[in-house]
Amino acid sequence: MKKDHYLELDFSDDLPEFQLNRREFLRVAGGGIFIFFTVRDVSLFSQEVQRRRSRHDLPSDFNAFLRIGEDGRVACFTGKIEMGQGIITSLAQMLADELDVTLDAVDMVMGDTDLCPWDMGTFGSRTTRFFGPPLRAAAAEGRKVLLVLASEQLKTPPENLITENGFVIDKIDNKKRVSYAQLSKGKKIGRHLSGTVMVKNPSEFKIINKPVLRRDAHEKVTGKAKYAGDIQLPGMLYAKILRPPSHDSKLVEADVSGAEQVDGARVIRDGDLIAVLHKYPDVAADALAKIKVKYNTPPSNLTDKNIFAHLLKVAPEGETVAEGGNLQAGEKEAAVTVEESYFDGYKAHAPIEPHTAVVHMEGEKVTVWPSSQTPFRAKDEVAEALGIPAENVRVISPFVGGGFGGKTRNLQIVEAARLAKLSGKPVQVGWSREEEFFYDSFRPAAVVKIEAGITKTGDISFWDYHVFFAGERGSQQFYNIPNHLTMSHGSGWGGTPGAHPFATGAWRAPANNTNTFARESHIDILAAKAGMDPVEFRMQNLTDKQMRGVLQAAAGKFGWKAAKAPSGRGYGVACGTDAGTLVASMAEVEVDKTTGDVTVKRVVCAQDMGLAINPEGAAIQMEGCITMGLGYALAEDIHFRGGEILDLNFGTYQIPRFSWLPQIETVIMDNINSDPQGGGEPAIIIMGAVIANAIYDACGARVFQLPLTPERVKTALNPD
């Protein structure tokens, strides 16, 4: 990938403003040995931002820290948060291995804006790729410092010393040893990373690349794990907020007297923000229902049915993502040309934990416990909303109950902050499921138009690709196509003004799900036109060795046998790349031709993610991607009328269930000598295409719109 497009979330307000200097950090964090290091990512990000916006200086501050405590325990401070993706385990593995301590000795301190260095947010499968290398380097440096200190204490040259399980030991006389705890006691040593520290070679790994179980499981199976809604403070009030019926609605009048009569209820009104506060959330909700309110909502004919025509109408000129050769020359070489459009509706993130936040304001100091993927952004947003300096705001991140990109947006935190200030009490805002659907930043509806041709011998001669409103991530094709153009119209998940009737944003592997659905469906159509097996067709048009290897691995595991589609077997294939990782999947489906129902029986996914820090965790993420991906492939679609969201709960918005489950098999390519790549998103991107292609193979029905509902399958089977 020549360009990294994971930066499309607009984090312009979010630039590194790391105010904690080293001395302040020592004061906050107590004794021990401190290692400061810089996450490369931040400077790259800032250069990118600077290039794009030209209004901010590069940050010069270190971005992350680890602490070797006086008790020998090792704390890792990271601005990242744990939302299920498992970095609470994999980051600890990296640190433990490089420092030569046991995994059990590592404590993770995550997403605390007073203790942890600035971080732009936990999204984009970035943690392992970009936070991991400097973390490992810092741990390696820490080990070096300990060796020097031990050498002085043991009066042994450093080259005669080894480190093991938190001890520095004399190689010759192993009774001569000193623990990290003894060495660090009372010392405060800060040093900048030289940048030349050697991390371990893969052959030296003891903990990295070994499968390790989740470290947070005990808390989570006992109910002790704290999420934002579980934070309860003395005097805290729960707020329920009046919501409009539509994003277009304007408040006309509200009579709050009914709510005010509820015992213990406080009604707060600040402009359009009308809320009822009570010490019990259910009573607050009951009181809120007593408010008589009138809204003015302009009529709208825009629905999930006609949104695509609207989007194409308002689409701006495209931007070129990639191009090469000459399309007209390619068209002349083509024996067969195929032109199709692909459609994808709005999808909700739908984490089981709705957006929640607790805010406590004491004088000018504010503490926030949010469900958020972007705690540092939340800090700035709270400061701005309350008109106080950002350094007065501390965000402490509890566990997050699923994010998938949706919790990069922090509306509920700002609401809680405003209400905490207005009420003078600690306030918890926890959205209902209806609010969660209403205020979600949906994966945008999008259209992809592709025209492509093949030669008589089955080579793709040209590829003319236009994506509208999905965004460009994943639009770059990786086949060996001499003449190609890829353009993105209305790029960015936020869309352009007037495009979407409500908020849109990044949804797990943003843009890539839509782009991969379109590309890999179209490749399959070309294969069928060429009269070729879809795997053979891909191999013929692929020169990228890594992708060929992944596709072959998937085919081997699946037991793919070549046949021209539709073969009646119900086998599908799709490939893709995301966050530096390559994936290839194969699926087996059964289609009920009478009802159009699709049953996914088996999914095999092979993934090349470079070095897998925790192969167990990586496999879990793949399984999670495949399972979650069944939802957008088969059922998930937001229904709306103008700015009114018609899906209020899981009754109409169906997410994957146990009964949907295929047999899932994962393959992680052995590539430990390469840098680690993303793992939280890649395996989801192929789910739309692999199922669409399997449906075609089963029954000859080609569906061009996600989700692949029974109705659409039936219509594709009987086009009249």
Place this chain on the structure above:
Amino acid sequence: MIEKVKFRLNGNPTTISVDSSRILLWVLRTDLGLTGTKFGCGESYCGACTVLVNNEAMRSCQLTVKDVQGKEVMTIEGLAQNGNLHPLQKAFMEHDALQCGYCTPGIILTAYALLNKNPHPSTPDIISGMNNNLCRCGAHNRIVKAVQAAADEMKGGY
């Protein structure tokens, strides 16, 4: 109306003075401070709020406090005995049968009730028994395996 409601909660006799028409989920979470029981959807679709009432898995978002008068209520906090994890809890840990963990308490208690009724479930039995609990992270296959492993471990009893 404020009245005294008595029930057993995680094995302990419990009396609370409360408006007995209030929702059990919120009384557990706020008045009683048991936050292991989660709010997910409020309309019984997701199962995050599942508790055991007389050993039946029930959605606490659909129950009032009055509904459990005189009954035995168990939340996730009551599952481990004297610090010893239940076989289901151990199996969930050993199989990594969770990710974000937010649905986990409800999933485990639903599985507990399932094994109570059917100590030797087949895989289809587990799938149909768990089907109304939602997990967005996609831990489903591991959950099925964990429940199976716990059933094997418990050998029909516990």
